[in-house]
Structure formats: structure tokens, C-alpha cells
Amino acid sequence: MSRKTDNTQTQESPDFDPQRRSFLGAMATAAGLTLAPGVILYSITKSQPTEARELYAAVSSDVRWGMLIDLGRCESGCDDCVSACAKENGLRGHGRPTTDAQWIRKVDIKDPQTGNSKSLPMLCQHCENPPCVDVCPTGASFKRADGIVLVDKHTCIGCRYCMMACPYKARSFVHEVLEDQKSFAPRGKGTVESCTLCVHRIDSDRLPACVEACSDTGGGAMLFGDLNNPDSEISKRVAKYASQQIRADLGLKPGIRYRNL
Amino acid sequence: MKRIIYSEIDGNSKPFYALAALLGAFVLAALASAFYMEHYGHYVTGMNNQVVWGMPHVFAFFLIIASSGALNVASIGTVFGKKIYKPLGRLSGLLAIALLLGGLTILVLDLGRPDRLIVAMLNYNFKSIFAWNIFLYVGFIAVIALYVWLQMERRMNRFARLAGTLAFFWRLVLTTGTGSILGFLVAREAYDSAIMAPLFIAMSFSFGLAAYLLVLMAICRGTGRELGDTVILRMGRLLGVFVGSVLYLTAIQHLANIYAAQHAGVERFILLDGGIFTSLFWIGQVFIGGLLPLLLVYRTPKQNLQRGVAIASALVIAGGFAQLYVLIVGGQSYPLNLFPGMEVSSSFFDGAVATYAPSLPEVGLGLGGVALAGLIILVGIKVLRFLPTTLANAAIDPHHEVTTGRP
Numbered sequence: 001m002s003r004k005t006d007n008t009q010t011q012e013s014p015d016f017d018p019q020r021r022s023f024l025g026a027m028a029t030a031a032g033l034t035l036a037p038g039v040i041l042y043s044i045t046k047s048q049p050t051e052a053r054e055l056y057a058a059v060s061s062d063v064r065w066g067m068l069i070d071l072g073r074c075e076s077g078c079d080d081c082v083s084a085c086a087k088e089n090g091l092r093g094h095g096r097p098t099t100d101a102q103w104i105r106k107v108d109i110k111d112p113q114t115g116n117s118k119s120l121p122m123l124c125q126h127c128e129n130p131p132c133v134d135v136c137p138t139g140a141s142f143k144r145a146d147g148i149v150l151v152d153k154h155t156c157i158g159c160r161y162c163m164m165a166c167p168y169k170a171r172s173f174v175h176e177v178l179e180d181q182k183s184f185a186p187r188g189k190g191t192v193e194s195c196t197l198c199v200h201r202i203d204s205d206r207l208p209a210c211v212e213a214c215s216d217t218g219g220g221a222m223l224f225g226d227l228n229n230p231d232s233e234i235s236k237r238v239a240k241y242a243s244q245q246i247r248a249d250l251g252l253k254p255g256i257r258y259r260n261l
Numbered sequence: 262m263k264r265i266i267y268s269e270i271d272g273n274s275k276p277f278y279a280l281a282a283l284l285g286a287f288v289l290a291a292l293a294s295a296f297y298m299e300h301y302g303h304y305v306t307g308m309n310n311q312v313v314w315g316m317p318h319v320f321a322f323f324l325i326i327a328s329s330g331a332l333n334v335a336s337i338g339t340v341f342g343k344k345i346y347k348p349l350g351r352l353s354g355l356l357a358i359a360l361l362l363g364g365l366t367i368l369v370l371d372l373g374r375p376d377r378l379i380v381a382m383l384n385y386n387f388k389s390i391f392a393w394n395i396f397l398y399v400g401f402i403a404v405i406a407l408y409v410w411l412q413m414e415r416r417m418n419r420f421a422r423l424a425g426t427l428a429f430f431w432r433l434v435l436t437t438g439t440g441s442i443l444g445f446l447v448a449r450e451a452y453d454s455a456i457m458a459p460l461f462i463a464m465s466f467s468f469g470l471a472a473y474l475l476v477l478m479a480i481c482r483g484t485g486r487e488l489g490d491t492v493i494l495r496m497g498r499l500l501g502v503f504v505g506s507v508l509y510l511t512a513i514q515h516l517a518n519i520y521a522a523q524h525a526g527v528e529r530f531i532l533l534d535g536g537i538f539t540s541l542f543w544i545g546q547v548f549i550g551g552l553l554p555l556l557l558v559y560r561t562p563k564q565n566l567q568r569g570v571a572i573a574s575a576l577v578i579a580g581g582f583a584q585l586y587v588l589i590v591g592g593q594s595y596p597l598n599l600f601p602g603m604e605v606s607s608s609f610f611d612g613a614v615a616t617y618a619p620s621l622p623e624v625g626l627g628l629g630g631v632a633l634a635g636l637i638i639l640v641g642i643k644v645l646r647f648l649p650t651t652l653a654n655a656a657i658d659p660h661h662e663v664t665t666g667r668p
Contacts, residue, residue, distance in 0.1 A: 158373015
């Protein structure tokens with residue numbers, strides 16, 4: 001039997017070409033190496049269909065992201081929101097206060113007539129009618145459907161007209177070369193930037209870093225949510241308590257509101 | 262009045278090449294400044310997150326404003342039919358193009374990402390006055406080029422008036438656009454005003470004519486072409502009217518702001534206790550750039566007329582730079598009014614007057630823009646026939662014989 005088999009093999013042996021076999025083997029390996037990553041990626045996306053779909057789903061104007069900041073709970077010396085923002089987005093000072101970027105800052109205000117003083121976090125107000133978007137010549141400053149105002153770092157030419165137009169001094173110009181950036185918060189020398197409302201967190205159902213820090217270690221003054229959803233906590237609170245917009249007279253309809261201002 | 266003959270300048274003398282080399286050196290210095298700023302980032306300049314537009318913008322605004330004003334000389338000749346201005350029209354167009362290119366070069370090289378100029382050319386947000394201005398500037402250059410060609414090509418002269426009218430209205434819109442870059446900034450108390458457009462138009466008339474007078478006198482002196490007093494007297498008087506208009510509109514600008522109690526702070530800052538800005542306003546803008554030139558153009562004795570008008574023009578330009586510095590840098594130095602009626606402080610300089618000291622690269626970039634404009638004029642008059650061989654009274658003044666009583 002074995003002999004017969006051997007014979008059969010021997011009969012087929014004239015066709016056998018070791019070079020051809022090794023060539024085919026190499027081709028198969030190359031093809032496998034080429035296709036494998038795609039197949040693996042495909043299977044990964046297939047195995048987590050909901051996450052993938054949510055991440056790339058179009059942003060909807062049904063949502064209007066906003067914030068309510070209660071100054072009754074905001075301490076003057078506390079800057080947990082500021083440090084959380086810096087850590088989250090990879091913002092580092094260069095020891096040059098006039099040119100270092102600040103996406104969120106604590107502002108102390110005092111009424112000279114009464115002596116009453118308050119402290120509040122100031123950030124991009126994510127206006128419904130943002131002047132930065134109006135004046136941007138290239139359209140790099142834009143507003144997402146859900147109300148988040150962002151800068152497209154690929155089309156910003158660094159003219160700084162948006163910084164001239166913003167009433168809140170919310171924007172910073174990147175004055176130097178940057179290193180060790182966060183992949184989800186790209187920044188670039190020569191472009192303008194500001195608070196993104198931690199859009200990368202919002203898109204994966206997490207709170208902005210400042211809000212999380214304020215709730216964890218600060219006074220719990222910051223409430224984030226959907227102003228368009230009547231059942232959201234923020235909508236209920238702004239309906240129940242008086243709240244204010246900064247420079248409401250300008251008609252910009254900011255998404256950030258303040259209580260006890 | 263004789264037939265006007267235009268010619269190129271010789272342009273083979275040592276002084277010509279020396280001047281070209283000097284201007285070229287300034288242009289190279291500007292390129293080096295821009296490269297330095299772009300390589301290290303803008304922290305090496307005096308500009309910061311408070312004063313985002315600095316010295317480069319003062320130079321750029323000046324040149325762009327003066328550009329549209331320089332074209333007026335041509336407009337007065339072709340559009341308004343003043344014969345004495347006709348021989349001056351071609352140079353007027355060249356000056357307008359040169360000044361505009363100088364100003365735009367500064368603006369582009371100061372961008373955070375000048376390498377992305379193509380992005381600005383391909384992506385437009387039509388709600389932005391900045392985007393409109395890109396079209397207005399590029400279109401202006403095209404319209405002037407056509408206008409100059411129609412003036413130069415005798416067979417096409419009859420269309421020059423049409424092109425001149427288009428150019429005249431274009432320049433009014435263009436300066437309206439430039440003024441509105443600041444005028445549309447609702448958040449900044451020093452700017453937010455419709456008067457910026459007419460103010461900038463008056464400034465352009467004044468700065469542009471001053472620049473034109475200086476360039477004309479310099480070329481005539483350098484090439485030995487005769488320049489009669491008649492034309493200088495006319496343009497000098499006109500400069501006086503323009504300088505007066507700028508002073509008048511500046512007064513309205515500040516009076517209107519003072520009247521509104523909410524703007525009292527910024528007015529107090531500029532007019533009374535703003536340090537360098539207050540000095541530049543009263544001494545630079547009002548006295549040196551306004552009152553002194555008025556005195557010079559109307560009161561200089563006839564025998565010193567040309568010198569008087571030349572000094573007046575130089576003073577108008579110096580005053581113009583002071584005015585733009587006060588407007589652009591001073592306007593940003595006064596803090597934004599985030600909480601009206603409150604005292605405000607933060608680590609981001611809220612509520613504080615901003616500090617700004619122009620750095621060498623910024624000044625180098627600005628001067629390079631001026632030098633580029635000069636270089637374009639120099640090359641222009643060498644290769645094309647922009648200037649008449651003579652601007653003597655007898656050659657250009659249609660009433661010369663009558664006024665001098667000769668047959």
C-alpha cells in the first residue's frame with residue numbers, strides 16, 4: 001500500500017518544481033500579510049457595530065450641548081476645572097503668560113459699588129451666533145450641528161481675526177512649536193484654538209473634563225447637558241432658576257449659562 | 262497745452278541700482294523676519310493673546326489704505342475730467358498696485374500659516390468681510406491693470422473713462438471693506454462703529470495723495486524731469502482738504518463714543534490716560550499728521566512751495582502711522598468689557614491694559630512691505646512709460662498761457 005502510494009508520488013514527481021512551490025508559498029504569505037490587517041479591522045468593526053456606528057454617526061441639531069455654572073458653588077481659589085482641562089487636552093505653559101494658551105480660566109469679578117465679589121470659570125461660550133465663525137475667512141471656525149464651536153486645524157491660516165471678534169477672549173493663538181500632543185486634541189503652531197467642550201469625550205458619552213473635575217474634587221458647580229431635551233437636568237434647572245448669559249446684550253445666545261452671577 | 266509724451270526712466274545710473282539694492286535688501290530682511298517668526302512661532306514677536314494684531318498690521322493697513330487713495334489722482338483726471346491731472350494718471354495706477362501688493366505681502370507673511378495661502382484662496386466664508394476683501398483686493402489689481410493699459414494704449418483711450426469710473430467705485434467699496442474689518446467688530450469698544458468705513462475712505466484719500474506726491478517729487482528729482490508748481494499747488498491744496506476731512510471724521514468718531522457713557526472708559530484711555538497711545542494720538546495723529554500739514558499746504562510761501570508740500574506729505578504719512586497704531590494696537594490694548602460695571606481680574610489679563618512692544622522682526626516685515634512697493638514702482642517706471650517727460654507748468658496746465666498773460 002505504502003509502496004503503491006510511493007509509486008504514485010513518484011509518478012507525479014516529474015511535475016514537481018521546488019522553485020515554483022516556494023514562489024507560490026511566498027506569494028501566499030505576501031497576500032496573507034496584505035489582507036490580514038484589513039480582515040482583522042473588518043472583523044473588529046463587525047463585532048462592535050453599535051460603537052462604530054455611534055462614533056461616525058452624523059451630529060444632530062436635535063441636541064444643543066450647554067453648561068450651567070452655579071457661582072454659588074464656585075470657590076475663588078479653586079481651579080480644578082482649569083487643571084483638568086490642561087491635563088486632558090495636553091496644554092502646557094511655556095512660562096510666557098501673555099502668549100501661553102488658556103482654554104478655560106478663572107475670572108474674579110468685583111462690584112466696585114457694593115464690594116461683592118465672585119469667581120467664575122470662563123471658557124468658549126459656544127454661541128448660537130458665534131462671531132468667530134462669522135468673521136473667519138476660510139470657514140475654519142465652525143459650529144457643529146449640536147452647537148459646539150470648533151476650529152478646523154487644517155484650514156485655519158492663523159489670521160487671528162476670530163480672536164479680534166470674540167467678545168469673551170476665549171481663543172488662544174499657538175505661539176510656539178508643540179510636542180507630545182494628545183491624539184484627540186490636535187493643536188498646531190500658527191493656528192487658533194479654544195475650548196472644544198471636550199468634543200472627543202462628548203462623542204463617546206462622557207462629560208467634559210472640567211465638569212468631571214468640578215464634580216469630583218471641586219464644588220460641583222458645573223452642570224453639562226442637552227439644552228434641547230426638556231427632560232435633561234440642565235433644562236429643568238435653567239427652567240426653574242434664573243440664569244444669565246455673559247454679554248447677553250450682544251445677542252450671541254451662548255450655550256454656557258451662569259447662575260448667581 | 263502741448264501733447265504729453267511719456268517715457269521710461271533711463272534706469273542705468275549708479276543711484277538707480279543703489280536704490281534698487283537698498284530696497285531689495287529691505288525685502289530680503291522682511292523675508293528673513295517672516296521665516297524667523299514662522300520657524301519659532303509668534304512668541305518671538307511682541308504680539309500675544311491680548312494684542313493679536315501688531316506692527317505688521319499697522320504697516321499693512323497703511324499700505325492698503327494708501328493704495329486705494331493713490332488711485333484718486335487718476336480718477337480726478339479721467340473720471341472727473343480735470344485735465345491737469347491726466348498726465349499723472351498712469352503713475353497713480355502703478356502706485357496703487359505697488360502699495361497694495363506691499364501691504365498684502367505683509368499680511369500674508371504675518372499669518373500663522375502663510376504656507377496655507379492656497380487654503381485661503383480655495384475656501385471662502387462669504388459672511389466674513391475678510392473673505393470679501395480677498396476678492397476686492399485681487400479684483401482691484403485687475404481693474405487698475407486694465408485702467409492703466411487703457412490709458413497707455415492710445416487707440417483704447419476712449420474706454421479709459423469707463424474703466425476709471427469702475428476703478429473709482431471699486432476703490433470706494435474696497436476701502437469700505439478695509440474699514441469694516443474693524444468696524445464690524447462688535448465686541449471691541451474702540452472699533453464697533455459704522456464711521457470706520459467713511460473714516461478709512463478719508464484716510465485713504467489723505468495717505469494715498471501724500472504718498473503719491475512724495476513718489477512723484479522723488480522720481481522727478483531723481484530723473485531730472487521738470488515738475489511745475491501748478492500741479493503741486495493743486496495737489497497740495499487737495500491734500501489739505503483730505504487732511505481736514507480725516508480730522509473732522511476723527512472728531513466725530515470720538516465725540517460719538519464720548520457721548521455714550523458705556524464707552525467713556527475706552528475714550529478716556531485713548532484721549533487722556535493711555536500713555537503712549539494718548540501721546541501718539543495728540544502729538545502724532547492730530548498735531549504732526551493733521552494741524553502741521555494743514556498749516557504747511559496753505560501757508561507755505563510760493564518760493565518754497567514744493568518743499569512745503571513735500572514736508573506736509575511726509576508728516577501726513579507719519580501721522581497716518583500714528584493713527585493706525587493708536588487704532589489697531591491701542592484699540593486692542595484696552596481690555597474687553599466682559600462684565601460691564603465690574604472690576605475684573607484673571608491670569609489671562611482680563612480687565613488689564615495689555616502690554617505690547619513691537620519686535621525687530623515685525624518692524625522688519627513692515628518696512629519690507631514698503632520696500633517691495635518701492636521696488637515695484639522702480640521697476641515699473643524703468644520698463645513702462647508711466648511718467649511724462651515733463652510736468653512743467655506750460656506742458657500740462659491748459660490755462661498756463663492765459664494765467665501768465667502770454668499770447
